[in-house]
Amino acid sequence: MSESMPRKSSMRWLPLVVVAALGALLFAGVMLSRNPNREALPSPLIGKPAPAFRLPVLHEPGRLVTDKDLRGAPYLLNVWGSWCPACRDEHPVLTRFAETKRLRVVGFNWKDEHGDAMRWLEQFGNPYFMVLTDYEGKAAIDWGIYGAPETFLVDAGGTIRWKYVGPLTDAVIESELLPKLVQLNADKPL
Structure with a gap:
């Protein structure tokens, strides 16, 4: 024993x-x-036209917006959901960037309930030029979205130029996004 x-x-x-x-x-x-030095996830869509979509606007559910409606000026498409803890971490960074008005920031609310998304924006603020909603997640499949947050830079002609998976940080904006914006402006015809 x-x-x-x-x-x-x-x-x-x-x-x-x-x-x-x-x-x-x-x-x-x-x-x-949370490592700000990790590389952006390669995407087969970079250098290709943004996938076609026709999605309702969160604040105007009867209004549908297409990919063609957003052409004419570059935009940052930010995938988020009220259910996403990393989106909450990213939100102040995205808000500060949107306030610079360097670029339209378009929200892509993914697989969320309308009321939950509205409450989330009321609580944390709305940095978006417009918020598109993909309630069922069908448009997200065409974009290759598999999580939130994800962010895409789309040029004025509708071509995807950059993708980042994970929460944006000030360091990512400074080291990756801003150089891409400078490059877009340099590529503009005079």
Whole structure:
């Protein structure tokens, strides 16, 4: 009986060790996902026309907007949802950028309830030029969207020039998005 006592004592710590190991892995994953130096996810759509869409506007549900309606000036398409915790982290960064008025920022509300999206914008503010809604997620498939937040830079002609997966940060805007904007302006015919 005395031989089993040490074994029971060491077994008592096993659940604590397992929980600590899982916690360390979760922490490491979160820290890696917040790395502002990670590269933008390559997309087969870069350099190609933005997928055709016809989506309702969040604040005017009877109004439909198409991809052609947004042509004529570049825009940043930002995929978000009220259910997305990373979108909440990104929102102040996106708001500061939208306030610079360097570019139209178009919201792409993905798989959300209308009331939830409206409440979220009322609570955190609306930095968007316009918010398109994809309640069923069908348009998102054509864009290759598989999570939120994701952000696309679309030029005046409707061609996708850049994609970023994950929450935008000031560092990402400074090191990736702004150089792409400078390049778009340099490519404009005089």
